[in-house]
């Protein structure tokens with residue numbers, strides 16, 4: 001069954017910032033309940049790095065203005081500067097879904113790589129990533145995946161990924177989502193699917209249902225809406241304000257229906273709004289699907305979202321050697337403390353936190 005295993009260690013120093021009094025730092029080793037991967041929670045790290053997490057407003061404004069002049073995703077250039085799908089794949093060349101436009105990626109991270117250009121505006125603050133804009137992107141991406149599935153069913157492992165602004169890995173400012181599809185899963189997707197299968201075999205129970213049940217009344221749980229559960233992971237992957245979502249009972253994007261896409265979009269919009277309230281401007285998201293051609297009884301669609309450092313003169317990065325190259329997780333704050341802050345923000349923004357599922361708007 002689900003285990004939340006952690007061990008605390010102390011490191012003592014004579015601290016020059018406290019007149020060389022004895023001081024100690026707590027390092028908490030946490031094992032991911034599914035994979036066993038270690039994440040070290042370093043409790044005082046957030047205060048140490050927080051000045052790097054917000055953007056310099058002057059630099060940000062300059063970068064927005066300079067990149068807009070030649071941006072291929074802005075409405076006046078999107079038709080002449082972005083690639084089209086080949087005519088045998090899609091006669092129209094591009095997919096339009098509300099405000100979103102789906103185009104092939106000029107140079108992507110997978111053998112089938114497309115982009116959902118999410119907005120007409122070149123730059124959005126994190127509070128401007130509204131639910132409708134994300135729903136348009138998800139629905140356009142699904143139209144692409146369905147066409148791809150018809151054309152070549154062997155390319156069956158899709159991921160949706162967001163890199164927003166250069167500190168999060170994006171070379172183009174304009175808000176967009178990557179649609180990465182391969183004939184083989186990405187490493188983390190394969191690990192999660194495989195470990196979920198092992199858990200099912202060992203416990204005769206589904207890991208993701210057990211996790212939601214274990215977390216639901218606990219201090220890391222956030223809320224449930226439209227069939228999607230939101231929580232802060234016990235052992236974050238990267239640990240900078242990380243939030244996880246689970247679409248219970250749905251193993252692949254192909255099984256998701258409008259309410260679940262709405263639930264994901266609404267949740268992403270809420271979390272980004274929270275990041276915006278903290279002064280952040282950059283983020284990454286991954287949404288992991290099982291194979292498109294089967295229903296797995298042991299896996300559920302999973303989302304992770306993290307904030308990234310801001311745009312600053314010294315190009316600070318949180319891709320330190322330990323988490324980036326040694327494959328360990330590292331969290332700059334206790335997940336339970338971050339979850340409490342998120343809950344307080346969500347309560348302030350939306351007094352009726354759970355939305356009546358009977359009132360699903362037409363999307």
Ligand SMILES: [Zn+2]
Nearest residue numbers: 071074122174
């Ligand atoms: Zn643009």
